[in-house]
Amino acid sequence: KTGFEFKPGLEGVPVTLSSISFVDGKKGILEYRNIPIEELALKSTFLETSYLLIWGELPTQDELDAFEKEIRYHRRIKYRIRDMMKCFPESGHPMDALQASAAALGLFYSRRALDDPAYIRAAAVRLLAKIPTMVAAFQMMRKGNDPIQPRDDLDYSANFLYMLTEEEPDPLEARVFDICLTLHAEHTINASTFSARVTASTLTDPYAVVASAVGTLAGPLHGGANEEVIDMLEAIGSVENVRPYIENCLKTKSKIMGFGHRVYKVKDPRAIILQSLAEQLFEKFGRDNYYDIAVELERVVEEKLAYKGIYANVDFYSGLVYRKLGIPTDLFTPIFAISRVAGWLAHWKEQLGENRIYRPTQIYTGTHNAPYIPIAER
Numbered sequence: 135k136t137g138f139e140f141k142p143g144l145e146g147v148p149v150t151l152s153s154i155s156f157v158d159g160k161k162g163i164l165e166y167r168n169i170p171i172e173e174l175a176l177k178s179t180f181l182e183t184s185y186l187l188i189w190g191e192l193p194t195q196d197e198l199d200a201f202e203k204e205i206r207y208h209r210r211i212k213y214r215i216r217d218m219m220k221c222f223p224e225s226g227h228p229m230d231a232l233q234a235s236a237a238a239l240g241l242f243y244s245r246r247a248l249d250d251p252a253y254i255r256a257a258a259v260r261l262l263a264k265i266p267t268m269v270a271a272f273q274m275m276r277k278g279n280d281p282i283q284p285r286d287d288l289d290y291s292a293n294f295l296y297m298l299t300e301e302e303p304d305p306l307e308a309r310v311f312d313i314c315l316t317l318h319a320e321h322t323i324n325a326s327t328f329s330a331r332v333t334a335s336t337l338t339d340p341y342a343v344v345a346s347a348v349g350t351l352a353g354p355l356h357g358g359a360n361e362e363v364i365d366m367l368e369a370i371g372s373v374e375n376v377r378p379y380i381e382n383c384l385k386t387k388s389k390i391m392g393f394g395h396r397v398y399k400v401k402d403p404r405a406i407i408l409q410s411l412a413e414q415l416f417e418k419f420g421r422d423n424y425y426d427i428a429v430e431l432e433r434v435v436e437e438k439l440a441y442k443g444i445y446a447n448v449d450f451y452s453g454l455v456y457r458k459l460g461i462p463t464d465l466f467t468p469i470f471a472i473s474r475v476a477g478w479l480a481h482w483k484e485q486l487g488e489n490r491i492y493r494p495t496q497i498y499t500g501t502h503n504a505p506y507i508p509i510a511e512r
């Protein structure tokens with residue numbers, strides 16, 4: 135008897151106090167710093183929302199201008215980081231490349247002054263500014279090309295899409311992409327954010343905090359699901375195959391990617407916004423088979439699983455949007471990281487505010503005093 139009730143996955147166990155975001159999974163509400171996600175998605179930008187998340191209040195025009203200017207200034211990455219990335223195998227997953235590159239930033243900006251607001255700001259700016267450049271640089275280099283330098287005349291999202299392809303994106307594409315970043319920027323104490331807070335609680339540097347969160351985000355049950363959504367749509371192949379595919383998943387008890395959520399038991403509010411963005415993109419740039427399969431898939435899954443509270447989640451539609459923007463599937467999770475770094479930084483800052491190192495407990499299931507058996511006798 136330990137006096138503790140073990141909750142696998144810490145389900146329902148509060149692990150921190152936080153004023154950064156709020157989710158009501160039954161009503162389908164998500165708020166960042168008290169503001170509904172629908173307001174921010176339509177009226178704000180990713181950078182303004184990042185400022186809100188990290189510093190707790192919407193910036194004035196002057197504050198936003200100064201913040202955007204700093205981000206623009208810090209977009210470039212050191213040539214040594216670029217050279218390090220050149221040695222990464224092109225067959226490696228871009229999330230692994232990002233995790234290694236984010237950690238490597240700590241080698242260059244090692245001064246740790248966690249009680250200095252100027253240090254906090256500089257680190258937050260560097261991470262927000264450089265992570266997109268690192269993701270785009272790896273993409274270019276694995277194709278055998280030199281990385282594309284960031285362009286100061288383009289805003290955050292347009293510049294990222296430009297660095298990926300060397301083509302200036304259509305304004306609708308850049309805006310839709312920016313909204314996607316806003317929608318993924320924060321989501322209470324999910325696995326990667328918890329990982330960021332645990333790492334932050336040791337008072338290590340923010341690059342290690344982000345690197346550990348990137349590693350956690352990489353798994354298919356978390357950030358990796360939107361990649362799997364595209365693989366699944368590809369495997370289904372046609373609208374007629376949707377129903378048999380779903381019936382087979384239910385029979386074999388395999389998960390349908392892009393559906394279900396630990397918290398939301400109604401349709402994810404971000405999925406609702408993303409669905410309308412996907413519709414706008416498909417209307418302007420042409421419908422394709424993937425969209426039709428996705429619409430049918432959602433219909434059939436709702437018919438079969440709504441009674442269990444399983445609906446489309448954010449990853450279902452983000453995969454579809456990113457694919458329509460011409461982004462390679464294995465960059466979907468790194469893009470999630472580009473966006474979520476805002477939330478991780480907000481949690482890093484909040485954790486430092488009233489820090490106590492995380493040190494939970496365990497329930498030991500082994501025995502005691504076992505003899506050491508010499509190797510020849512085993």
Ligand code: CMC
Pocket residue numbers: 324354355356357359388389390391392393394395396397442444447448449
């Ligand atoms: N397809 C089919 N059945 C499902 C699904 C699904 N996608 N999700 C949950 N279920 C069923 C599950 O089989 C179980 O049924 P039963 O009670 O009969 O055994 C019941 O619903 C509860 O499932 P669970 O796995 O205990 O639920 P959870 O809260 O642990 O899992 C989840 C949440 C997101 C890990 C899970 O829904 C899942 O694996 N979904 C597919 C992967 C995915 O889309 N992940 C992205 C999540 S959103 C973005 C993010 O947070 O990063």
